[in-house]
Amino acid sequence: MGDTSGLGEPTLEEQIAAYQREFQDLDPQVEKIVNALSRLNRRMNVAYGRQTAELGITNADWEVLKALVLSGAPYRMGPGDLAKRLGLTPAAMTHRIDRMVTEGLVDRERDETNRVRVIVELTSAGREKWLEAMRLATVFEEDLLQDLAPDERVMLGEVLTRLLRRVEHAQPDAGGRLSDLD
Amino acid sequence: MGDTSGLGEPTLEEQIAAYQREFQDLDPQVEKIVNALSRLNRRMNVAYGRQTAELGITNADWEVLKALVLSGAPYRMGPGDLAKRLGLTPAAMTHRIDRMVTEGLVDRERDETNRVRVIVELTSAGREKWLEAMRLATVFEEDLLQDLAPDERVMLGEVLTRLLRRVEHAQPDAGGRLSDLD
DNA sequence: AAGCTAAAGTTCGATGCTAAAGACTACATA
DNA sequence: TATGTAGTCTTTAGCATCGAACTTTAGCTT
Incomplete structure (x- = not known):
């Protein structure tokens, strides 16, 4: 129970709840951000895929x-x-x-x-x-x-680039075999 | 020339500049957010990949x-x-x-x-x-x-879920053949 | 009860990827 | 000038994936 749409995917909230149920010492705030990032990216890729398909590539x-x-x-x-x-x-x-x-x-x-x-x-x-x-x-x-309001956009851009700087500094361009560039 | 590291990847700023050079009517603020999201996600997947490999899966x-x-x-x-x-x-x-x-x-x-x-x-x-x-x-x-400061985390989580809600509502779970769940 | 229909999973053929081996070219060195 | 050496791309073999055909089972319908 708890699945909103058939089986495709639980809501983000349901998923965080499941994580907390199965794993102690979890910061829900962190997990929310990380999982939202992943989902958002997947949805974006789906959208891009539709558009390129529309163009025949x-x-x-x-x-x-x-x-x-x-x-x-x-x-x-x-x-x-x-x-x-x-x-x-x-x-x-x-x-x-x-x-x-x-x-x-x-x-x-x-x-x-x-x-x-x-x-x-x-x-x-x-x-x-x-x-x-x-x-x-x-x-x-x-x-x-x-x-997103203008100031929210500025803030989001700033925060994301800060995260990016941190992770790029940590792994200085290891030949990441995980395609999907930019 | 503009490439920081060999050829692996330009910096986000260099890339946005290249987009502006090649494409008019581009909102750099939007592009910054979208590209940062993509890059961040890729780096995260690389990191997860290393960790799972470490565990032998x-x-x-x-x-x-x-x-x-x-x-x-x-x-x-x-x-x-x-x-x-x-x-x-x-x-x-x-x-x-x-x-x-x-x-x-x-x-x-x-x-x-x-x-x-x-x-x-x-x-x-x-x-x-x-x-x-x-x-x-x-x-x-x-x-x-x-x-990220505590209030930044709250804000980021809120903004990302808002974006997610928007895109999930737009594409109500079309069988997205683009793996990498959550 | 016999047969139809729908559903679940597996098998088959083709595609795209990786890692490793191979072929070719340029450059340095003797 | 001959040869080693490094660099660039292609070829080969193996694996994961997709789309489609196929097999098996359950539940209806008559």
């Missing part, structure tokens, strides 16, 4: 496009750098690029100055896809934060 | 143990319910349970009252693993929030 594609665009003009990176940036193995990057080349989102060519290197370059179609995805994403994000 | 195992424990004594669920709870297909659940049975974390038996059903039950070893994982997790979580 995958979240995986979107990540690559994002990395290329954010690298700045002329929107070129090597597969190895892309892999590091996205937290993938180079092997996975090879296949991902294979697919994206056939989809026309990026071009792959050999670096003529160093023929062991490969250059992945954003196509104009790829850049356009990224822009469309960004338009959808920003609408969703603005809607998500709609209920 | 995977994050996948941990999710299943969590669902079983939080379901309350006698810590039994069907594979289908577990799959819904974790956002997996029943097929994936079958294999995951196979592995966890051989690891001694759960037992699998047929339901005698309805022989098409299967019951997955937490073993005492499984419960003990979950408790150990929780001990590690709570230490990490408390450390993460260490710099």
Whole structure:
């Protein structure tokens, strides 16, 4: 008992209560924050996934496009750098690029100055896809934060970056195999 | 150039600047919050992954143990319910349970009252693993929030649950195939 | 009671990932 | 110039996942 919707997921409050029932020495305030962060992130990823699907690409594609665009003009990176940036193995990057080349989102060519290197370059179609995805994403994000007053937004941003600084300092960029960048 | 550490990841500030450079009509405040949320979550998952690895289990195992424990004594669920709870297909659940049975974390038996059903039950070893994982997790979580004053914690919890309520109301539990529960 | 329908779980084929091995290129050194 | 060495990408083998087909069981319907 206690499950609100069928079995999909208990409410956050129910879940915290269950944690307290099964584990002593638990700070409900901490658990509330941490679990809300996780859930929020999952919901955001679901939303992004819907939007990219709507555009005919995958979240995986979107990540690559994002990395290329954010690298700045002329929107070129090597597969190895892309892999590091996205937290993938180079092997996975090879296949991902294979697919994206056939989809026309990026071009792959050999670096003529160093023929062991490969250059992945954003196509104009790829850049356009990224822009469309960004338009959808920003609408969703603005809607998500709609209920927050301006000063709450400032405060939230400040607190989150403080947490981030703490955890990034603690684990100074260990090759985190847990994708889902930014 | 702007990249702080090799290529692993730009700082949050650098990234926001890149977004603004490549995309007009962007609210940096919103983007800061959203990107901080994503990064924070990824770092947390990396940390949890290290801890579970330390205990000789995977994050996948941990999710299943969590669902079983939080379901309350006698810590039994069907594979289908577990799959819904974790956002997996029943097929994936079958294999995951196979592995966890051989690891001694759960037992699998047929339901005698309805022989098409299967019951997955937490073993005492499984419960003990979950408790150990929780001990590690709570230490990490408390450390993460260490710099937050009590009133900041209250505020953060309140704001996050407000965001969560908004997004959960918007997508009322669509079978989000994006794992990483709670 | 026989057969239909729905539900639960497993099996099958394909995809994407990792880790490790392999192939190729550039650069340094002798 | 020959060769070792490091770096970059690709290939291979193994594993987890998904979507869909399949098997088994329970409960209805007639």
